[in-house]
Amino acid sequence: MAEVPVGHRIRARRHELAITQVDLARRVGVSPSYLNLIEHDRRRVGGGLLRRLAEALRMDQHTLSGAEDARIVAELAEIGTDSVFEDVRFDSEDAAQLLAASPRLTRAVLTLYRAYRTTLNQVDELSERVSRDPFLADANHQILTLITTIRSFSEILRDYGDLDDAQRRRFLATVVDNSENLSDLAQQVFDFLGGQGARRPFASPAQEVDDVLHDHGNFFPDLERPAQILRSRIGRRSGTLYAALIAHLDAHHGIHVTFRQAGELPPGGVRFDPEARCIELSEALPDATCRFQLARLLGRLEASEAVAGICEDERLTSDTARERCREAMLSYFAGALLYPYDTFLEVAEGERYDIAVLAQRFGGSFEQVAHRLTTLRRPGREGVPFHFMRTDIAGNISKRFSASGLRLPRYGGACPRWAIHQAFLTPGRLVRQLAEMPDGSRYLFVARTVERPAPGFGQPQSIHAIMIGCDAAFAARLVYADGIGPHLAGGTPVGTSCPQCPREDCAQRAFPRAMAGTSPEAQAAARSAESDIADPTK
């Protein structure tokens, strides 16, 4: 193993203590030039001199001698042999040099490597679990059985001309029945492997909540009912709904509402203290947001059982996922309370889903209205099936739901050509877009940024873009389709996200297509996309 350099530690500690080289040399009884050689790792140190140096520098001799460093160098040298470093092999000599140059960076490299190994292990474990998944194993066997039957009887029908009518009919019926079963099974497998709302072997808490929302069609009658009852009770009071919410909290729950300066509250601008029976709201919040927060609190107080029942869903596998779902359900309740289903749907249809008009009519915000529109899914009395998503300017998607048939990306950012990203170019203004997916399906997108007012000058402000949209088949029911053209022809060519998009010629492509195949053309396109990223002048 390489000698661990000690010089850098002596020099660093000497600087820390503000001792000159000459002074330290005198204290340990060597010449300044010899100490200089030691500090530059050109002389080895040991025995009495090491002990005297440690004393003079008020350091543990072990630390100074580098026992810990030796371990780090050994570990670093070991990882240097990992195949991941195939092209940049390094040995203990390099490791020692790196440590001498920057102990912190060296530790960072080790931390990174350990994280990499942990991730690799997790990937192995996940692959193992997928391969053992009982659903897939069973489906695999069933598919082969069905195909075997279909193939056998098809070949018999082809090869044996002397079948009687009864036989021929029976064999054909078998082929048809088994084909139908195969179709059903194939659908189940597709759902399992990533269709929205399907059971998946591994999902993040956010994905699990997405699945629950999707499987309920983003409609929760158990929350609609209590919200409707509460609204009728609150609605009898005079004055604005906002005032009525405050009065109801006070009268029925003994909770009072107070307003505080933004800086005194958590970033969301709201804090509920159950002991003190008090909800504190930031002065910076707009009225619509304050109302929504009060409505959420009422959900917590009056619909807790319904919320808890929904959160018992077995697809939610962690406390984090259940908590996330609870938050989503409280917001759902608030939406149902502030925008009562039947009234809201009627006005929405009447106003052709003009979000600005609906926000004015119901005293709400763009985001609240857009979100509530996606929940109008009561069987038999449904609104237009929408998708909904929210992203920040860096492309982090924080809300997503799709009933429109549009596939929203689960991992990473959405297609850069989507209106939701363009909305950031014109903050506060509505952007509409007729978008055409690679499979030819077309959607009407409506997007706008929404911002939370800054608490004061120079304070950071949060801004998001919201997009809702529907299949072009429903577009005529929306005010946003007006003027696009009589047949809604054409449309911006878009995809779901770069890795999933086959549009190789897209100038906005950020990543090569995943699993693009191995054709020379596909590889060339992938390389070209990569070089575009690498070359900032393009």
Place this chain on the structure above:
Amino acid sequence: MPQSVLVAEDEQSIAESLAFLMEKAGLEVRIAYDGTTALQMVADSRPDLVLLDLMLPGQDGFEVLKAVRANPRWRDVRVLILTAKGREIDRRKAMELGVDDYVTKPFSTREVVDRVKALLPPAED
């Protein structure tokens, strides 16, 4: 006397198609839908060939194969495995246990008929 074949297959429709093919090939056919019955039928009627599925209820195909090969009186019984288990390890295991041929599902009916014919020596009249 025609040569005989035992179809040991739990999927009724696949068993039916195999029975049809074997009859057309001039063989006498019996069907067993589970492993235990299959072994009983081998004992009762000593077929010339067994078309054996591996994933049978009761005793599975490997156990049936093992039992057939363990009995000297059935040494001449040919066994052709027809299975959805396409993994190399399953094929090796079957070979180790003395199977005569191995076809994975979904199979070609012509191929199965050809392989059966290849396994059965011309009948002695």
